[in-house]
Amino acid sequence: xxxxTPVSALAGGALIGTSAALFLLLNGRIAGISGILGGLLAPxxxxxxxxxxxxxGLVLAPLAYAGMGGGLPPVTVDAPFPLLAVAGLLVGFxxxxxxxxxxxxxxxxxxxxxxxxxxxxxxxMAVAILTVLVVRHLVGA
Numbered sequence: 001x002x003x004x005t006p007v008s009a010l011a012g013g014a015l016i017g018t019s020a021a022l023f024l025l026l027n028g029r030i031a032g033i034s035g036i037l038g039g040l041l042a043p044x045x046x047x048x049x050x051x052x053x054x055x056x057g058l059v060l061a062p063l064a065y066a067g068m069g070g071g072l073p074p075v076t077v078d079a080p081f082p083l084l085a086v087a088g089l090l091v092g093f094x095x096x097x098x099x100x101x102x103x104x105x106x107x108x109x110x111x112x113x114x115x116x117x118x119x120x121x122x123x124x125m126a127v128a129i130l131t132v133l134v135v136r137h138l139v140g141a
Contacts, residue, residue, distance in 0.1 A: 034103075105121050
């Protein structure tokens with residue numbers, strides 16, 4: 001949170017909201033990352049191309065930004081790999097159980113006024129807060 005400014009937060013939020021709205025309007029699809037990735041794990045379909053392009057854009061956009069002289073923040077991971085693997089599996093399980101992830105429910109679903117997405121996002125946030133409380137404050141990791 002060192003580089004937080006209200007201007008950068010508003011600009012980032014506006015870009016995310018605009019892109020999610022355009023994706024829905026132009027493609028009739030929700031920009032939920034777990035659903036887009038999950039669709040690639042299904043048998044091949046005519047939707048494979050746009051799914052690969054969308055996910056490639058998530059990886060290539062920061063690289064393009066850095067190539068144009070933008071500074072990328074340093075990434076530091078202080079957790080051991082087994083813990084990260086378990087955390088990733090739990091996030092995947094939660095996304096499957098919740099029928100979507102924070103991008104699908106939190107950005108797109110709440111923006112569409114979906115009551116199910118409001119409940120899902122509240123659940124995601126409550127579990128995240130509880131996890132930080134347990135891991136950082138009670139266990140002391």
